[in-house]
Amino acid sequence: MTTPAPFIGIMRHRIGIDGEGVTTLAAFHGCPLQCKYCLNPSCHGLVEVCRTLTPEQLYEEVRIDQLYFLATHGGVCFGGGEPLIRSDFIVRFRELCGPDWQLTLETSLYVPTENLKSVLPVADYFIVDIKDLHPNIYQNYTERPVDLLLDNLKYLSQNFPTQQVMIRVPLIPNYNTDDDRTWSVEQLMAYGFQNFDRFEYRTDIAPKDSYIVHSQKIKK
Numbered sequence: 001m002t003t004p005a006p007f008i009g010i011m012r013h014r015i016g017i018d019g020e021g022v023t024t025l026a027a028f029h030g031c032p033l034q035c036k037y038c039l040n041p042s043c044h045g046l047v048e049v050c051r052t053l054t055p056e057q058l059y060e061e062v063r064i065d066q067l068y069f070l071a072t073h074g075g076v077c078f079g080g081g082e083p084l085i086r087s088d089f090i091v092r093f094r095e096l097c098g099p100d101w102q103l104t105l106e107t108s109l110y111v112p113t114e115n116l117k118s119v120l121p122v123a124d125y126f127i128v129d130i131k132d133l134h135p136n137i138y139q140n141y142t143e144r145p146v147d148l149l150l151d152n153l154k155y156l157s158q159n160f161p162t163q164q165v166m167i168r169v170p171l172i173p174n175y176n177t178d179d180d181r182t183w184s185v186e187q188l189m190a191y192g193f194q195n196f197d198r199f200e201y202r203t204d205i206a207p208k209d210s211y212i213v214h215s216q217k218i219k220k
């Protein structure tokens with residue numbers, strides 16, 4: 001039996017944010033990074049206040065929107081926190097929902113490569129939040145070395161259709177510049193990625209709100 005997982009939120013009826021069609025966002029607790037402007041600080045908060053669900057319980061809850069999913073080619077987006085630390089949960093969820101729901105994974109890719117490998121057969125779309133690929137900037141911003149992310153980007157580009165990957169490349173106040181961001185995009189294009197979402201973090205609003213302002217989605 002798959003281990004139950006803690007969730008910081010389950011949000012229904014999202015359109016145009018987490019992939020194609022009408023989507024339910026299921027956000028896991030827990031993340032291995034320590035981003036200075038964390039988009040979801042509750043993922044680092046007390047796990048005791050989270051809802052803990054098995055894949056079966058989550059499926060029973062979200063299937064209420066099955067007609068919307070099927071009519072719009074939508075489905076479930078697993079985010080967080082970091083969803084790929086719960087790769088077994090996601091694989092089991094696919095067994096339950098079948099092949100027709102779109103499963104989107106919104107991830108930093110900062111997980112063991114084995115976790116990434118295990119979800120590739122069940123994923124339809126990836127949204128990858130890279131922060132910045134420059135080693136010093138990544139370390140300063142996330143408090144982790146960039147090497148694991150680079151390994152996983154390479155693995156993803158070689159084993160999953162790159163047209164089904166959107167990579168978020170943020171401008172992060174006090175941490176990177178527009179030139180740094182352009183350099184990151186060039187590295188990503190060298191891997192074969194084609195879709196980029198360039199945006200800027202807003203640091204003038206409270207942490208409980210989103211730091212993100214989307215500005216440009218670019219398909220190279």
Ligand code: SF4
Nearest residue numbers: 031033035038039081
């Ligand atoms: S990857 Fe996302 S959830 Fe994790 S620390 Fe960074 S912003 Fe927060």
